[in-house]
Amino acid sequence: MPLKKISLFMIGKIAKLMSLIIAVSIISFLLIKHSPIDPIQSYIGADMSRVGPEQREKLEEYWGLNEPLTTQFFSWAQSIFHGDFGTSLLYRSPVINVIADRFLASLALMGMAWIFSGLFGFVLGVVAGLKRGKMIDRIIKGYCFLLSSTPTFWVGLLLLIIFSVWLGWFPVGLSTPVGILTTEVSLLDRIHHLLLPAITLSIIGVANVALHTREKLIDVYNSEYIRFAKASGEKGFILFWRHGLRNISLPAITLQFTSFGELFGGAVLAEQVFSYPGLGQAIVQAGLGGDVPLFLGVVLFSVLFVFIGNTIADLLYQWVDPRLRKGEIR
Amino acid sequence: MNRELVITRKKWSLRKQTLALILLSVIILFIMVTSGFFVDAKKLDVHLENRNIAPSLSNLFGTDWLGRDMLARTLKGLTLSFSVGILAAFSSTVIAVFLSFLASLNQLLDRMVTWCIDLFLSLPHIVTLLLIAFAFGGGMKAVVIGLALTHWPSLTRVLRAELLQIKNTPYIQISRSLGKSSWWIAIHHYLPLLAPQIIVGFILMFPHAILHEATITFLGFGLSPEEPAIGIILSESMKYLSTGMWWLAFFPGLSLLVMISIFDLLGQNVRKFVSPYQFKSWQV
DSSP: OOHHHHHHHHHHHHHHHHHHHHHHHHHHHHHHHHSSOOHHHHHHGGGGGGOOHHHHHHHHHHHTTTSOHHHHHHHHHHHHHTTOOOBOTTTOSBHHHHHHHHHHHHHHHHHHHHHHHHHHHHHHHHHHHHTTTSHHHHHHHHHHHHHHTSOHHHHHHHHIIIIIIISOOSOSSOSSOTTSOGGGOOHHHHHHHHHHHHHHHHHHHHHHHHHHHHHHHHHHHTSHHHHHHHHTTOOHHHHIIIIIHHHHHHHHHHHHHHTHHHHHHHHHHHHHHTTOOSHHHHHHHHHHHTOHHHHHHHHHHHHHHHHHHHHHHHHIIIIISHHHHTTSOO | OHHHHHHHHSOOOHHHHHHHHHHHHHHHHHHHHHGGGGOOGGGGSOOGGGTTOOSOSSSTTOBOTTOOBHHHHHHHHHHHHHHHHHHHHHHHHHHHHHHHHHHHHOHHHHHHHHHHHHHHHTSOHHHHHHHHHHHTTSHHHHHHHHHHHHSHHHHHHHHHHHHHHHHTSHHHHHHHHTTOOHHHHIIIIIHHHHHHHHHHHHHHHHHHHHHHHHHHHHTTSSSOTTSOOHHHHHHHHTTTGGGTOTHHHHHHHHHHHHHHHHHHHHHHHHHHHHOHHHHHHHOO
16 A cells, blocks of 8 residues: 555545634634623622622633634634643533543443444344345334434433333443442443443444445345356355455445444433433533533534544545455546 | 226325325324314413323323323424424525535535535534534524524535536536526526425425424423423423333323324435436335
């Protein structure tokens, strides 16, 4: 693989990321400026009545609220560029620490759901594709179409009712048991609390991969080489294993990587339903509590997250497929 | 005689089936939406003596912790969701049509529009919605603006691709050399050609808009708690789930699901109806 091509690819990607981040920060900056939230009031909180107009003016001057918008934006962008996202008003600690902390919890949740939904969706898609037109295909297709109209949080609520309230198998919320020090929480406890939200996310995430895989498999089975393989006597599982699987697995994996945005959105909801302390819950709390620094931090972080997913998908498409690598198809 | 009998007994053609499905979904949706207007206002009042009743014949969906009838609240909520959805989907469609026409004007504008699409797709949809709803301070206005501003990218992409093909066809070229303005061509040539796509895109945008309205309301950024939106009902129900009042969440969510999937069905069938050839290629 030529080194020049790789470096060109990377430079292009980084330039794209930079332009996206800049655009998103300008837009979100303007939107936040437009919002009815008063920065001084949200910073001081309940003690607002004790702040007189003079003190207020001093604060405004100190923070540069009277400066023109562009100056404000550049001073904010400059500190972001240096890695300073400000201090979260709700958690009273640097935003970057809160995000790092929360992201680890979310990563466990999203990672689990990502793998579950990918595998399960792929299997469903393969079954539907192999049995196309039959009863089972119709059921799977119907299930997938139904899923696309199902609110994620409703699925979460149903699972909560069934497994936590009625059966009592799972805890009602939080990432760790209540009343135990964080250091004493075992891995098993964590998984126990993680499972239900992860299942919620996986149930919803299945549809896309399953439908896509089904289409691909049908395409593959209509091809010349499958006809040839069939003519030379291959059939059933061997036929699928030798000729079907390889051709449909890469598109499915790529699709999974491009679904990072939906995964993140689903995590916001699942975390809210199960009060799981992840990044999604953080952005909701930040939004409701007027914690602008944290809110903007999570917004920018989510851009990065989605971008990484898309870049991996691009890379897979470009270089993992041996045919694309050799430049046989463009 | 015998032959005629065979023909009349034959199954309906695909076109007839599709038309029947479209009609059926329109009727069901109409009933669902209008029944919200006929709900007895008394049922929404607080009746503390009837609170926490499980679903029964007199209260099909049960009652909540204040004795309000859940069926009445759900129907009101569906009507509200529908009106928010129609406003948002309509504005989004207008934006999509406008941007795709803009993109067809010249290379630079095309680049800009594609860049905007990329930009909106680079953020998780919910995060964009939260951002806009946050900036406009919540409430009905914020929800509608947020939904309208975030649902156009996919339709714009479809319309833009379609226009790229049409743009270079001979009759458009002739029309241009006859001195017709871009605006005239857009109204007289592009719009009629794109009409099916636009209508289908509009209907299929609906379920998304309604779903996202419920989502953002559920998260607390959307409609205010006094309004009987499905999202509000569901987020309120969370406090009472651990006491075993499952009907508070089950029926409203299910009704929303039914409404959204019927819309989806309607969109799919309208698409099948207006472009049968395209449909045939991806159906088995």
